[in-house]
Amino acid sequence: MNSLLHVQNLGFHWGKRKVLDEVQFKIQAGEFVAILGENGAGKSTLLKCINKILKPSYGEIYLNGKNVQSMDIIEISKHISYVPQSISSQFSMNVFDVVMLGRRPHITWNIGKNDLEKVSETLEFLGLEDFAFRKFDQLSGGERQRVIIAKAVAQDASLLLFDEPTSDLDLKNQIQIMKKINTLVSRENEVKVSALVAIHDINMAARFADRVLLLHEGSILQQGTPSNVLTEKNLSKVFGVTCEIEAKTETTPLRIIVKDEMDGEEK
């Protein structure tokens, strides 16, 4: 079976510094995959390479069997939607107009009835209907993040890339956002949606992701189900902390309790 996304032997260098090195993985349709790793492990760079924001130094990325480097930006944006950590701008727009930008790859100039409906449905799905005509820059961090996600959803892409979507949010908003992403990938749509989420919160990843890619110093240390990847040994090596793992039960997800930082020798 063809994977939705196939990253093959990917490398990215900033000058002489290796940011990503021989990264390989696949994502199937309808999967929720979390990328975990220490600061500077290359999580954001990996997402930007997939979306052609950055050009890899070597390696290939295939989307539905087609090489991403041979696709133009507009074609990629019909299949991949990228949600940055945050956006800041000197200019503001209504929430409806920001979400409508998600329809940009599908329209030339005029907005059709379908586009209007798609945006309205997406706003409702993300609980943003009351914000539709409010200014984007007057919203809270959590609301803004939901608007950017709404724009990505309105784009009708089959692969959603999230760069630390919960980093600026309070606890309630973090759970809400992760639940929405989970709902998106589990929806029984004509086209199955997959999500690749770079995230720092290991418990969120353990709770929501089908699979985890654990990045360390630009390479994948291990990939697999949260239970297999999020071990004390792996977490100590990547994050330099001691922790305790509570196994997943029927009612509770896998839980990681971070105890303390490790000494250099222990690590």
Add this chain to the structure above:
Amino acid sequence: MHEISHLQLQKNKTQMMTLFVSIGITMIFAMVAMGFGSSKNLDFLTSMKILLGIQESTGLQSDILWNLRFPRILMALVGGAALAMAGAMMQGCLGNPLVSPLTLGVASGAALGAALAIVLGLTLVSIPELAIVANAFLFSLIVVFIIIKLGSMRSVSKESYILIGIAITFIAGAIVSTLQYFATDAQLSQLAHWSFGSLSRPNLTNVLWISVVVLTLFPSGLKSAWDLNALSIGGDDFAISTGVNPVKTRKSILVLSAFLTSVVIAFTGLIGFVGLAAPHMSRLVIGNDYRKLIPCSAVFGAFLTLFADTLGRTLFAPIVIPVGVMLSIIGGPFFMYLLLNKRGA
């Protein structure tokens, strides 16, 4: 249909109505402006009667109306629209509200060209009336060419464009100052007069040509509205994720804006403020959606320039205050009022 979609359609209709009303007001004001002038042979009422076909005009009256006032008014409309449109597009693609058509150094290039023609007599055209215009246009095109070359470099950022523009402004300004140092009094006066900006310089043929160029370029600007929306609201990464190539888009929009600016200021001299103020006034009225902002800025720019020029030539008639000066005097406080009022609200 969803209620939100319905409300959005209604909002669009209201904005389109605002735009059409603004066009209507500008056109009516343009007609009224045809009636203002210092000629004793043609007062306001007579002008209106002639324009409405109620009264026949004499040869002199017809000359004043169609060869003096009409080109000036058309130049105000077209020039103001072009500079405001260029300003709006440049602010969007560079993500900076302080940017105006003069930021990239196009006007400084034009001023240098004019100064070389006036002080040193260095010009490519032998016809004296066109020498300054040709030089101003040529030197502003050199700046456009620098922008094109800059846009072809891989690592160019939006800040680089602004910094290079500032550098060009300083270099051209230094050369102009040197030329002024060696210029005669008459040359200095001519150069100062050029830099004030005036709508009376281009004749009817010039204005018609400028109009054709601006109208031809207008759809290209409008076509880039979606790309500008993505760039202005979320920056480069956000734009790429919506299918917009920021580097290509920025380059083409800046070249288009710089060319529009060159075409206008080569004939009129420096008219600066409208390119900054009109887009911001439009943003306050119609929002930041470039599909509406570009036409709205053009209309507001046209109105603002025409209003300033009409006031400048009637307030102390027969003395005419240059349009560039008037624009800053009346536009500045009004602009500040609008911004502060909006912030307060």
